[in-house]
Amino acid sequence: MSDCGCEKARKALEEYLHNELCTEDATDIREHMENCVDCSDEHKVGVVLSAAVARACAETAPEDLRSQVMAQLRDIQTHN
Amino acid sequence: MFVEQAMPLIDSLYGHAMNLTRNPSDANDLVQETYMKAFAAFASFEQGTNIKAWLHRILKNTFINQYRKAQNRPFESALEELEEWQIGDAESRTAVGSRSAEAEAIDHLPASAVKDALQSIPEEFRMAVFLADVEGYSYQEIAEIMETPTGTVMSRLHRGRRLLREMLGEYAAEQGIGLTTKGAS
Ligand SMILES: [Zn+2]
Numbered sequence: 001m002s003d004c005g006c007e008k009a010r011k012a013l014e015e016y017l018h019n020e021l022c023t024e025d026a027t028d029i030r031e032h033m034e035n036c037v038d039c040s041d042e043h044k045v046g047v048v049l050s051a052a053v054a055r056a057c058a059e060t061a062p063e064d065l066r067s068q069v070m071a072q073l074r075d076i077q078t079h080n
Numbered sequence: 081m082f083v084e085q086a087m088p089l090i091d092s093l094y095g096h097a098m099n100l101t102r103n104p105s106d107a108n109d110l111v112q113e114t115y116m117k118a119f120a121a122f123a124s125f126e127q128g129t130n131i132k133a134w135l136h137r138i139l140k141n142t143f144i145n146q147y148r149k150a151q152n153r154p155f156e157s158a159l160e161e162l163e164e165w166q167i168g169d170a171e172s173r174t175a176v177g178s179r180s181a182e183a184e185a186i187d188h189l190p191a192s193a194v195k196d197a198l199q200s201i202p203e204e205f206r207m208a209v210f211l212a213d214v215e216g217y218s219y220q221e222i223a224e225i226m227e228t229p230t231g232t233v234m235s236r237l238h239r240g241r242r243l244l245r246e247m248l249g250e251y252a253a254e255q256g257i258g259l260t261t262k263g264a265s
Binding site: 014015018019020038041042044045046047048049050051052053054055056057058059060061062064065066068069070072073076 | 093104189218
């Protein structure tokens with residue numbers, strides 16, 4: 001099997017991480033990473049970074065906001 | 081009809097609003113305005129197309145028109161000129177050392193540090209990172225929301241994540257977080 005090489009893998013890692021690659025390209029990257037510690041470690045940093053951002057920024061809308069929006073929508077609908 | 085489709089997206093819209101305005105009070109106002117505008121324009125929304133992207137686009141445009149105008153800063157900045165793949169693309173050795181130590185460090189950072197870092201990167205980058213990594217939108221959806229070509233989304237995302245990674249690496253090194261795998265023994 002031909003390996004896609006580090007250069008191609010590095011360029012595609014971010015798209016791989018975000019599920020933007022076609023199946024074929026994604027398979028190439030996955031296979032390369034099985035044999036390349038450098039690239040799989042680089043990928044790990046990317047995964048951890050995404051997870052850290054998601055953890056830090058997940059928000060729940062305050063209940064007040066939810067009911068304010070609902071009240072405003074009801075208000076508009078009854079005045080039309 | 082509108083309520084059923086739009087209300088389940090309020091957490092996601094509020095998160096986006098927090099990410100843009102950086103404070104709960106402005107985020108509240110922005111979300112409310114977004115819903116009112118979306119309701120008024122709902123007739124023009126093409127059913128069957130992506131309502132998430134549509135609502136996020138309204139939110140972004142409301143932010144640009146109202147909040148950004150007040151700050152008197154144009155949304156599209158000189159940053160566009162810097163948005164070349166080659167800039168910041170060089171392999172930079174981070175402050176933390178090996179990649180596995182870096183991953184471990186980032187994994188152990190307090191959420192507040194990650195939030196601070198994200199809030200300090202340029203807005204266009206921040207928005208792309210937020211939409212991809214927090215909301216899980218595809219590049220195509222982000223392109224629709226930001227109203228830019230997909231290539232621009234990719235470069236913003238790439239540069240934003242690169243900046244974030246550098247800042248978090250520096251922070252971790254300063255705080256001595258995640259150094260256990262380096263030079264132990
Ligand atoms: Zn490799």
